[in-house]
Amino acid sequence: MFRIALKSVLARKGRMLLSSLGVIASCTFLCGVFVFGDTIQGSFDRLFANAYANVDTVVRSSNSIEGDFGDDARDRISSSLADEIRSVPGVAEVQPDVQSFARVSTSDDKPVGIDGPPKFGGVYSGSENSPWALAEGSAPENGGQVVIDRKSAQTAKIDIGDTVNVTAAGGVRSFEVVGIATFAGNDTSGGASWALFDLATAEEFVIGTAGQVDSILVAGDGSVSEEDLRDAVQSKLSGETVEVLTGTEIIEESQSAIAEGFKFFTTFLTIFAGIATFVGCFIIYNVFKISAAQRLRENALLRAVGARSSQVVKAQMVEAVAVGVLGGLLGFVGGIALATVIIALLTAIGFAPSDSSLSIQFDTFVWTMVVGLVVTLVCAVLPALRAGRTPPLAAMRDVSVDRSGSSRRRLIVGAVSVLVSILGVTLGLTSDTTWLVPGVLGLFVALIAFAPLIVTPLALALVPPLRAIRGVTGEVAARNAARSPERTALTAAALGICLALLVGVSTLGTSIVASFRSTVGEQFRGDISVSTSDQGSGGGLPTTLVDELTPLPEVGDVVAFGGAPVRLTINGTPEDSLIVTVNADAAENLIEFTFTGQGWDAVRDNSVVVPEDFAADNSLEVGDTIGAGFLDGTTTDLTIVGLFDSATVDSVVADRSLLADVQTIRFDVQILATAAPGTSVDEARDAIAAVAKTYPTAKVQTRDEFIDSQIDQLGGFLNFIYALLGMSVFIAVLGIVLTLLLSVYERRRELGLVRAVGMTRSQVRSSVRWESIVTALLGAVIGVVLGLTLGWIVVQALKDQGLNTFDFSAVSVLAFSIGAIVFAVVAAWLPARKAAKADILQAIATT
Secondary structure, eight states: OHHHHHHHHHHTHHHHHHHHHHHHHHHHHHHHHHHHHHHHHHHHHHHHHHHTTTOOEEEEESOEEOOGGGOOEEOOEETTHHHHHHTSTTEEEEEEEOOEEEEEEOTTSOBOSOSSSOEEEEEOOOOTTSSEEEEEEOOOOSTTEEEEEHHHHHHHTOOTTOEEEEEETTEEEEEEEEEEEEETTBSSSTTOEEEEEOHHHIIIIIISSTTEESEEEEEEOSSSOHHHHHHHHHHHTTTSSEEEEEHHHHHHHHHHHHHHHHHHHHHHHHHHHHHHHHHHHHHHHHHHHHHHHHTHHHHHHHHHTTOOHHHHHHHHHHHHHHHHHHHHHHHHHHHHHHHHHHHHHHHHHTOSOSOOOOOOOHHHHHHHHHHHHHHHHHHHHHHHHHHHHSOHHHHTSSSOOOOGGGOHHHHHHHHHHHHHHHHHHHHHHHTOGGGHHHHHHHHHHHHHHHHHHHHHHHHHHTHHHHHHHHTHHHHHHHHHHHHSHHHHHHHHHHHHHHHHHHHHHHHHHHHHHHHHHHHHHHHBOOSEEEEOSGGGGTOOEETHHHHHHTTOTTEEEEEEEEEEEEEEEETTEEEEEEEEEEOHHHHTTTBOOOEEEOOGGGOOTTEEEEEHHHHHHTTOOTTOEEEEEOTTSOEEEEEEEEEEOOSSOOSOEEEGGGGTTOOSOOEEEEEEEEEOTTOOHHHHHHHHHHHHTTSTTOEEEEHHHHHHHHHHHHHHHHHHHHHHHHHHHHHHHHHHHHHHHHHHHHTHHHHHHHHHTTOOHHHHHHHHHHHHHHHHHHHHHHHHHHHHHHHHHHHHHTGGGTOOOOOOOHHHHHHHHHHHHHHHHHHTHHHHHHHHTOOHHHHHOOO
């Protein structure tokens, strides 16, 4: 039986390749994600290994506060420690180093680089042990000169001798570009932009405090090991709040930090790869079901000559193994190609290191093959069992009958799934959100179970309108869809799930926009906003800007939002967080919070207000005291004078005066202002813009313009999600093609008969196309209903996070539905053409 099954597979290579397409598409996305992750990680591993190849020891502050995605905040150390380190036996060279925010802008105030990658200021030492090396020009010699990375120079077309503006903790200054440098042989360090100064300028301008650096790099003379040199330096600095790492340890830490930073992105892609695989399961199952139905007579002959039911099942599974292996292999090749495209796109926009040669691990190959094989075998089990259970004489019939549209088992499973879904969603929204998982899964199971039960009546309901539109071909199309409810339902469900995800994401985005407009309208009353996109790089607006705007006669109240890393001690438990600062004396007229206890007039020095949710989570009340420790070692007690309800602020809010004596780099992330009485918003905006023009990274906008810009950023993120979902849509459309192709083959006698009695080729093509449209319409109905339901569930689940408005875009829903129908028409082109070209005599032949 094994030889028979293998010969059957080899005799039908076209069918096997056709059956493998769903597996190939699913494995391609999955493999692409793995290869992409390995490539990016490998590139950064090599980058930092080369960068710190000549560094034996790194000295830095031991005071740090944990941040998100491996981006911890750390205190500075005195650069004078370098002199003490030089006296340690085994030390050959000591380099004080700086790595803090600095944003380069061209002479016409256009910021260099895109939003996202970090913007750093550092030190160019000219040492052979430094990762930086000049590609052009010379090293900076005074406070008016700067060296920039080659990537920034190429992107912004900056040459030696040009003037650039740099925004850092010390404000905004102009510098002459005297050199262009590479980082460990790359154009830059992982997409970041760099401004490199002499040590004194880096201390005073980038950090803002002379005599302070971020770290000290030590190169040994080779007489002692890294570990011994580390211990000797640590012993020398035993009285300081520093930690000393070996070069190997700092390499591993840098590599781990990058891995943590990319973990979210790769996990995000993996989720969508899972979605694509889930959609592919529908297609794979459908293909095997149709394929098994087409071989009823072949299987009957095997049973008639003595093959047992189990042997028929095994023969089907042999074919499934062949399909899974072929799909996994071709998916692996396709995944490599997909990863190449993704990395090329990231490199083009500056998110990837210069050296991004593909890293293809054996584990990736194994996982791709395992997933392809397992998914295929799981999807093939039920069709194989059905083929084995078919009685020989019944299988001799030339047609198969699909009775799934009247299955009591499906009805029971669907009803139970609906109950589980209702219970899970109800408990998830009222108590623990974990219950949403079985609730949503129950929704999908109910869809799969009920779909064949509702397909027949829905398809038959389309008979009259299609007869009116396309005559007999329209009626034939609708009846063909109704005749095979399970096949039609699964094909429509695959497309419907993709459409549901698109509609769900669109609904979530529209709800976020509506909630954002509502929240901003209720809580922030400023006429004008001054913002920046640099907060994601650890920077922002220099704190001097708000002081320049406050005395303007055209401006009324001005509030600046800033912050600093802090370690809060709540009920004896330390918690790393970010404290939000405002100038509270002006906040009352600009920030509309509803307070329990005292409000803005009581927020001074160590008196703070906290969100109600924050207080509830930490069992805090008005009058309670929490400890606060900052990076420079400063500690203080904060007294809670009020609680407020806000969906936009989730941490402690204090007055700016709290940080007056704290040694930390401070930036403002946004400034809100009102127009002075008797002054129009446009006049106030122009006055603010005139001052802010000396700050190249500042964006001056009216309140509506600011809201629209934030919404535009959300739109870009949603478009990225739509692009990822496009892979799943492609698989669903591929499913329509495969289903129709196999359906045309299955109905070859029927097509020959209708051609024999007078149906033209164009009518045959039309009937196949309209059958595809019927399937797409059913998928659209499923997708819209399911998508709106999922969107509503997510919005309700995130209500405590500020998502207080459920809304959806009818235009987007309609566009997605029309798109599904258009795709269906395109998908039907090849099957329709194949059906119309069928030879009449050959099609109706019985031998």
